[in-house]
Amino acid sequence: MHVFSEEYKEKADQMIFILKNAREGNFLSLLQLPYSMEEIGFKTEDQRYILFFRVFYHSLPNALKEKFSHGPCTYESLYEAGLNDWTPTPEQKYYFDVPGVHTIACYVKRVENFVKEKQWQNDMAFQQEKIESLKKKREVLIEELKVHQDKFDAEKIADVNEQLKLNQDTLAYHVVQHRLLLEAVETTNLNSVLNSRYIRDQSALQRWVERFNLPTLYQLKAEISNRTGVQPLCLPALKKQVEERIDKLVKESTAALIAQAGGSPIFSKPEVKSSNTSLPGSPSPTW
Known part of the structure; x- marks a missing residue:
């Protein structure tokens, strides 16, 4: 020893x-x-x-x-x-x-964020390239379909329709991936602002909230609710904005469902015929 x-x-x-x-x-x-x-x-x-x-x-x-x-x-x-x-x-x-351990730690974080940003840019470029390529391919297939329809070539029409279906599914997938990338970077930017002691540009926050879809808004609401310690002074107001946006989107989606249902007996109000004997009415759906 x-x-x-x-x-x-x-x-x-x-x-x-x-x-x-x-x-x-x-x-x-x-x-x-x-x-x-x-x-x-x-x-x-x-x-x-x-x-x-x-x-x-x-x-x-x-x-x-x-x-x-x-x-x-x-x-x-x-x-x-x-x-x-x-x-x-x-x-x-x-x-x-x-x-300077805190200084070095900040440098490490800066490198990590830069690498993430570069990866995000590469992923975005890939998704955008795929979307544009699929759209052009779709235009070509539609022109081919018109030619085969003019010739009444059933076999080739079926083949092109199959390709169009695959093209549509693939395009939908890449559009979703593109949107998820946008939401991811928006949430990251929003979290960066939320971590500040004061938020200067509340109008920018409002614009972000207006662009988020329901899943992202629910996630953001949960993140705000789970935060502890010293928080930005406008956090309660931001949470209220998020909740109001959620309520608005829920009402819009509900109205769209009702409109889409049309004459469905589930959503339609039953017709009451004129009669001396009153008929029991069906209860209205509760939302």
């Missing part, structure tokens, strides 16, 4: 603090980025600090580098990993002396 000096304990405490935050915040993801720092939007001072972190990490013995991923972090284990013998240059020691 080693007897550690106060100087070593201070050094080990600092390293333990760095390792704990690095593990929790996935700091090692900054060692190799999927895009350039300029593309991600890091300013010069941000880039410099990331480079200091990299220089610090690469100066460590391999056994200490492994501690960023796994293994115990104690005075003893760090001593055995070579911390006591680590003699960095001032540049290598810069991050060790000034471990």
Whole structure:
């Protein structure tokens, strides 16, 4: 059992603090980025600090580098990993002396958000390309169908109709995927605003709420209700807007169902014939 000096304990405490935050915040993801720092939007001072972190990490013995991923972090284990013998240059020691763990954590989050945004853009481009391609294919098939109908070619008419049905189903699928991508990014943007202490542009929030469909509105209402701690001052008003929008959409969908049902006995009011004997009326449906 080693007897550690106060100087070593201070050094080990600092390293333990760095390792704990690095593990929790996935700091090692900054060692190799999927895009350039300029593309991600890091300013010069941000880039410099990331480079200091990299220089610090690469100066460590391999056994200490492994501690960023796994293994115990104690005075003893760090001593055995070579911390006591680590003699960095001032540049290598810069991050060790000034471990801005919150700053590095923000950098990691920025990279993650940038990668998600890039993936979203790629997915959107793919869905839009598929939708346009399917629409053009549909136009071609419709023209083919007209030709076969003029020639009364039943076999080819049936074949083209089958292709049109497949085209319609595939197009509907990609339209739904496109809409889900839009809703996902709108919800993400809305959550970002909700996490602010104050919301400056309430009209923008209202526009988002107006675009959401019922499932998204129910999800948003649940997210607002489940929030705890300090919340934006206008959150209650926003929740009321969401609830009013839900009520409006529910009424519209109900009215559409009734209109679509037409003369269905379920929705139609029974006709009461003139007679001396009163007939019992059917109760009206309750909504």
